[in-house]
Amino acid sequence: MSRPPTSRDLARLAGVSQATVSRVLTNNPKVNPETRARVLQVLKEANYTPNALARAMKTGRTDTIGVFMTRVTSPFHAELLDEIGRVLSSVGLHMILWNIEHDPEESVSRVLQQRLVDGFLLTSATYDSTLHTMALESGTPTVLLHRGIDGLDCDQVVGDNWQGAYDAGRYLAEAGHTEIGLVRLEHTGNTSRDRENGFRAALDEAGVKIKARNIVTVGVPHADGHAAAQKLLSQKKPPTAIYTMTDLLAFGILDGARALGVTVPDDVWVIGYDNTDLAAWESFDLTSVAQPIHAIVETGVDLLRQRIVDPDRPTEIVTLPCPLVVRGSTANTPA
Amino acid sequence: MSRPPTSRDLARLAGVSQATVSRVLTNNPKVNPETRARVLQVLKEANYTPNALARAMKTGRTDTIGVFMTRVTSPFHAELLDEIGRVLSSVGLHMILWNIEHDPEESVSRVLQQRLVDGFLLTSATYDSTLHTMALESGTPTVLLHRGIDGLDCDQVVGDNWQGAYDAGRYLAEAGHTEIGLVRLEHTGNTSRDRENGFRAALDEAGVKIKARNIVTVGVPHADGHAAAQKLLSQKKPPTAIYTMTDLLAFGILDGARALGVTVPDDVWVIGYDNTDLAAWESFDLTSVAQPIHAIVETGVDLLRQRIVDPDRPTEIVTLPCPLVVRGSTANTPA
Incomplete structure (x- = not known):
C-alpha cells in the first residue's frame, strides 16, 4: 500500500x-x-x-450537531426531525439526538462540557428551560429552531406565530362566527403565547369576545384535545368554531366531536396549527396554519454553520410566514 | 483549584x-x-x-450508539425511535441517528470506518440493503431491531410477525369472512414476508382462498392504502374484510373507505399491524396486531451492551409475541 x-x-x-x-x-x-x-x-x-476521533482532537470539530427535541411521536416533531436529518445529511453533518423528556438536564450538562458536537439545534426552548442558557454559556454555537425566546442573544429561526394565529382569527370573524372556542396551552414559551395573542387580536379587532366558558387550558396530548371538545360541545350553547394551537390537539378535538356525534364543519368548525401531513388525511381534513418546516430548518442549519466558522458574527433572528391552509374542517374559503 | x-x-x-x-x-x-x-x-x-474525546481516544469507547432508521414520520417508527432514545438514555448512552433515506450508503460507509460509535442498532434491515453487511464487516457490535434477516449471524430482536399475522387471519376466518382483501407490501425483508405468510396460513387452514382480484401490492405511504381501498371497495363484490401489514396503510384504507362512503365495520372490517398510539384514536379505532416495542428495544439494547463488552459471545435471536388488539374497525371479539 x-x-x-x-x-x-x-x-x-x-x-x-x-x-x-x-x-x-x-x-x-x-x-x-x-x-x-x-x-x-x-x-x-x-x-x-x-480518522474522525484523531481529527476531532486536532481540529476540535466532530462534524456532529446535537439536536434537542421533545415528543418525537408528535406528528409535527417527527416531521421537523425528519427535515433536520435530511438537511444536516445534505451538508455532510451527523446528528446526535437528545430527547429532553428522557435525558435529564444533568446528563445534557455533561454533554455540553464534553464537546461531543460542533453546535446545537434547540427545537424545544421554553422560558423556564435552562437548556438554552446552558448551551450558550458552554460557548457552543447554538441556534433555536421553531421555538424562540424574546431577547435572547442567539440565532433564532421561527414561524410568524402571531400573524398565523391572527389570520386564523380573522378568517373565523369574517365568516361570521361569534361563539368561538379556544383550546389553549399555557404560555411556556413564545410559540404558545403568540398563537394565542395573535388569534385574540384578530377577534378583538372584529369586536368578537371569547367567553370564559369557551376557553379550555390543556396539555399537549391528543387526549387533552378530546376532553376539551367534550367539555365545550356538551354545553347548552356550544361554540360554532374551535381554534387550537397544534394539529395534535385539533385531531383530539375532531375525535371528541366525533364521539359526541357532533358533525364538522356543519355543527362546529375546527382549526389547528402546524399543517402536518396528517392534517390532509380524510379522517381529519383539517384547516390549519402551516409551519414552513423546510425553510425553518434550511435557514437554521445555514445560520449554525456560519456561526461555527465565525463565532463573532452578529446574531440573527429570522421569522418566516405561516399561511392558513383551508380544508374541510371549516366551510368557507378565506376572503 | x-x-x-x-x-x-x-x-x-x-x-x-x-x-x-x-x-x-x-x-x-x-x-x-x-x-x-x-x-x-x-x-x-x-x-x-x-473529556469525552480524550477518553474515546484512550478507551476506544464513545458511549454513543448509531441508530439507522427510515421514515421517522411514520407513526410506528416515531414510537420506536422514542423508545430507543428513552432506553439508551436510561443507561447513559447517546444516540447518533441516521435516516438511511437521507444518508446515502457512501456516507454511512465512511461513518463505519470512523468508529464514531460503540455499536449499531439497525431498525430497517432489508434483504437487499448492504447496511447490515457493512456494519458487521466493520467489526462494530450490531443488533437488528424489529426487522430481522434469516440466517444472519448477528443478534436480532423481532416481533413474532408470522404468529401475529396468523392470529389476525384466524380471527377473520372464525368470524365467517370468506371474501377477504389483502393489501400487501413486497417482501423486501422478513417482516413483510412473515406478515403475509402467517395470514395466508391461517386462511388456508380454514379453507378460505384469497381471490387474485382482492390482492393489492402497495408501497408504504398512507396514500397507497387509500388507493388500495378505493380499488378493492369499488368492485361489484367487494371484500367484507381487509388485512394490511402496517397501521399507516390501515389508516389509508380507513380513509379510502370513508371517501367512498363505505362504513367500517358494517360494510367492511379493517385490520392493521403495529398497534401504534394512533390506532386507539376515535378517527381510526383500529383493530391491530401489537408490536411489543418496549420489550424489543429493552432486549435489543441489553444485547448490544453485552456484545460491546464481550464481542465473542454467541449470537442471540429473540422473538417476542405480537398479540391481536381488537377495536371498533372489526365487529367481533375474538374467540
Missing part, C-alpha cells in the same frame, strides 16, 4: 487550494457546492478516510 | 474498586444499578467530567 494522500496531494488532484480542501473537510459553508462535490469525489477516489 | 480527582480517589469515595469505577465510566452492563448510581453520585459531587 502506498502512503496515504496528504491534503496537498488532494488539493492538486482536485485543482483547488489546500485551504479549500481543509474547508471541505471541516464542512465550512463558504465552499461553493460544485467545488465541494469535486473535492469529495477526489477524496473518495483516493480512499481518503480521516 | 485542587487537582482533578483520579479514579483511585473516586473509587475510595464510592467505596468500590477502581475497576468498578472504570466499568461505570465505560457503561459496562455488569455493574448493578445501585452501585452505578452511587458511583455517578460521587462523580457528580467531585465535578468529575472526563
Whole structure:
C-alpha cells in the first residue's frame, strides 16, 4: 500500500487550494457546492478516510450537531426531525439526538462540557428551560429552531406565530362566527403565547369576545384535545368554531366531536396549527396554519454553520410566514 | 483549584474498586444499578467530567450508539425511535441517528470506518440493503431491531410477525369472512414476508382462498392504502374484510373507505399491524396486531451492551409475541 494522500496531494488532484480542501473537510459553508462535490469525489477516489476521533482532537470539530427535541411521536416533531436529518445529511453533518423528556438536564450538562458536537439545534426552548442558557454559556454555537425566546442573544429561526394565529382569527370573524372556542396551552414559551395573542387580536379587532366558558387550558396530548371538545360541545350553547394551537390537539378535538356525534364543519368548525401531513388525511381534513418546516430548518442549519466558522458574527433572528391552509374542517374559503 | 480527582480517589469515595469505577465510566452492563448510581453520585459531587474525546481516544469507547432508521414520520417508527432514545438514555448512552433515506450508503460507509460509535442498532434491515453487511464487516457490535434477516449471524430482536399475522387471519376466518382483501407490501425483508405468510396460513387452514382480484401490492405511504381501498371497495363484490401489514396503510384504507362512503365495520372490517398510539384514536379505532416495542428495544439494547463488552459471545435471536388488539374497525371479539 502506498502512503496515504496528504491534503496537498488532494488539493492538486482536485485543482483547488489546500485551504479549500481543509474547508471541505471541516464542512465550512463558504465552499461553493460544485467545488465541494469535486473535492469529495477526489477524496473518495483516493480512499481518503480521516480518522474522525484523531481529527476531532486536532481540529476540535466532530462534524456532529446535537439536536434537542421533545415528543418525537408528535406528528409535527417527527416531521421537523425528519427535515433536520435530511438537511444536516445534505451538508455532510451527523446528528446526535437528545430527547429532553428522557435525558435529564444533568446528563445534557455533561454533554455540553464534553464537546461531543460542533453546535446545537434547540427545537424545544421554553422560558423556564435552562437548556438554552446552558448551551450558550458552554460557548457552543447554538441556534433555536421553531421555538424562540424574546431577547435572547442567539440565532433564532421561527414561524410568524402571531400573524398565523391572527389570520386564523380573522378568517373565523369574517365568516361570521361569534361563539368561538379556544383550546389553549399555557404560555411556556413564545410559540404558545403568540398563537394565542395573535388569534385574540384578530377577534378583538372584529369586536368578537371569547367567553370564559369557551376557553379550555390543556396539555399537549391528543387526549387533552378530546376532553376539551367534550367539555365545550356538551354545553347548552356550544361554540360554532374551535381554534387550537397544534394539529395534535385539533385531531383530539375532531375525535371528541366525533364521539359526541357532533358533525364538522356543519355543527362546529375546527382549526389547528402546524399543517402536518396528517392534517390532509380524510379522517381529519383539517384547516390549519402551516409551519414552513423546510425553510425553518434550511435557514437554521445555514445560520449554525456560519456561526461555527465565525463565532463573532452578529446574531440573527429570522421569522418566516405561516399561511392558513383551508380544508374541510371549516366551510368557507378565506376572503 | 485542587487537582482533578483520579479514579483511585473516586473509587475510595464510592467505596468500590477502581475497576468498578472504570466499568461505570465505560457503561459496562455488569455493574448493578445501585452501585452505578452511587458511583455517578460521587462523580457528580467531585465535578468529575472526563473529556469525552480524550477518553474515546484512550478507551476506544464513545458511549454513543448509531441508530439507522427510515421514515421517522411514520407513526410506528416515531414510537420506536422514542423508545430507543428513552432506553439508551436510561443507561447513559447517546444516540447518533441516521435516516438511511437521507444518508446515502457512501456516507454511512465512511461513518463505519470512523468508529464514531460503540455499536449499531439497525431498525430497517432489508434483504437487499448492504447496511447490515457493512456494519458487521466493520467489526462494530450490531443488533437488528424489529426487522430481522434469516440466517444472519448477528443478534436480532423481532416481533413474532408470522404468529401475529396468523392470529389476525384466524380471527377473520372464525368470524365467517370468506371474501377477504389483502393489501400487501413486497417482501423486501422478513417482516413483510412473515406478515403475509402467517395470514395466508391461517386462511388456508380454514379453507378460505384469497381471490387474485382482492390482492393489492402497495408501497408504504398512507396514500397507497387509500388507493388500495378505493380499488378493492369499488368492485361489484367487494371484500367484507381487509388485512394490511402496517397501521399507516390501515389508516389509508380507513380513509379510502370513508371517501367512498363505505362504513367500517358494517360494510367492511379493517385490520392493521403495529398497534401504534394512533390506532386507539376515535378517527381510526383500529383493530391491530401489537408490536411489543418496549420489550424489543429493552432486549435489543441489553444485547448490544453485552456484545460491546464481550464481542465473542454467541449470537442471540429473540422473538417476542405480537398479540391481536381488537377495536371498533372489526365487529367481533375474538374467540
